[in-house]
Amino acid sequence: MKVAVIHTGAGNNSRKNEGQYKRLFKRVLSQPNESIEDILRVSEHLEKSELTNTGYGSSLDINGEVFCDAGIIRVDQGQRDELSVHSIRHVFPIRETWKLMENLDLLYCEGLKFDKLGLSRPISLDYKLNDKILELLNKAKQEVNPDDLILPRARYIYDYYMNRPEEVIEEIQDTIGIIDINDTRKLVLTSSGGNFFKLPGRIGCAGTPRCAIDFKSNGKYTFSCMCSGNGEQIIRYGLSSLVIERMMQLEGDIDWSEALQGIMESCKTEQGNIYVGVIIVIEDMNDCQNNRLVYCHTTETFQFGIKRMVDNQAEIEVIMSRLQKGSLVRGEYKL
Template sequence: MNNSDILVAHVGAGRHSSSKSKQYGKLLHEALAYNEIQEVGEILEKNALTNTGYGSALDYNGEVNCDCSFMISRNGQVSSGSAHNICHDTPIRSTIELFQKVDEVYCNKLGYFGLNRPVLVDYGNKTLRSMINLEETPHKNLVSSHAKKIYDLYKTKLDDDESLALEALPDVQDTIGIISIQSSGSSIASSSGGNFFKLPGRIGCAGVIGAAIYRLERNNKEVYCLCSGNGEDILTMQLASMVCHSLLEAEDDYSDTIVNTIMQRKKDLSLNSPGSSEFCVPYVGVLCLIRDISLEETTLLYCHSTESFYFGFKSQRGKEVVRSTHDPKKVGKTFVRGEYRL
């Protein structure tokens, strides 16, 4: 790891099982041993503790369908893309590989028609996969025994008793997110299996650039943002994009800027979506990395109104895993916040 290299990863803002706290910490430590977003993503996505890839929450039909988005900057060139309907145990790697194939097709064929390369695609579309010559991978069972147990227990009861819905969500129900900064460039990505019993075909915030992830760069200042929590609120607010733009203009008081941006955006949009109307503040967690290249300073900031937010990071200063928790009486009413100098 070079002195300038930085890695940040989170396993969701939501409600983590306290009995699995040490397991989450161990998983983050394991992921921080790698540097590339594909490598880090593979460690997190293949583990049943996280809600993406293997072990994801099941939709109404009892199936796993993940969303993913990424942004990669190399040598002044930015590549980005997002996909939904991903039935694979490595959504981040699979999505990046898919768009590499898409790029080839547009450079060699469709680009001649003046068509722009798509930003969001349906990963499961067989015609798309055939056109870009994406090899079929052996079918893998992504349904963990834990997810199947929850599904079987509540599926037949939900239609009769809606109060059981919250009981069906004992663990975190949202995204993973990764930021990797190296001398060769930077990358940011997110993937998620969505919420239990979601409507088949739903696209969550992890599948939309500007919602769960975003990055901006201007005048020797770089800003990266990862968001997690209530996907519909995050999508409606285009939260990661809004936070990045606000931080890029801010001179200091970055923590206040993040919280004020969230609340002002909510006020502007008058959010009243299902699952968020009972809260004074949106049910979200935000993780931001700010690099002042001229001053050679890098700051990591976080805030969340959720029960918990687990993340880890490493830089030349060392490696750390953070398991931030909220006062149960203040969940959805105030933000826990903090920052680290990397």
């Protein structure tokens, strides 16, 4: 299977911006996605957009500053590695997380003292420790001007609502995500600027392992999952991991979309109202005709795009899903 999926967050996006989002999705998905560098460029296109809440244009915390979270899962030739990073102050959080993964490869896989001491490779890090890692590797660190991360509109929102705490910010944007799968490797990536006025030091779902993203295989199917929405609820459930675990328990002729709806409804029963969106790519390892993307959301909107191969030609589809009636929306696409 060869497929790419991107989303810009489950939340409450205004209809007036739908045209801009559609153009963003089509522009990003039209980019090459063959190499790792290609995928990192795709992430940069999303993170530098003024339409997304990560990197440049992120929500400001209670002190008026930008700190992002990000996570990466890579599965290459059957070997899985993952890293979640929080408190990132950089315009491209996913690329910075990838650099950290590469630096950890050097520290733990090439005979340095960490491996000799029997220390396990970390799967979660504070970005501020990146400076120490660069020192250990004799690499130069990159200085970033914090003001370069702040979108003027984000500064305006911060100044306006800080003086009007009784008012509500109507438009909600959240975590972005990328799934990219080909015949040899699978990547699941996410990053987020968090919510406006978050507490300094707050770690969101993108910076928490196996919450905003996860990947698992049971020998028959592989499952690549991305979640967005209320970060605390996603963390409380370990939502991406929970969705996959429950999917893996299913047997027989499975309606994947109905199954995902059932999982979401069971979460609502346990927790009350939940405010999340979930995308899961399911690869049938024995029959490529059964490969599917399923999604479900309880948020007002969930916007995502798919690039898949049809008769050896790339086909791009953009989905602007909107909650109409009821408490959730679900859907399914053949890949």
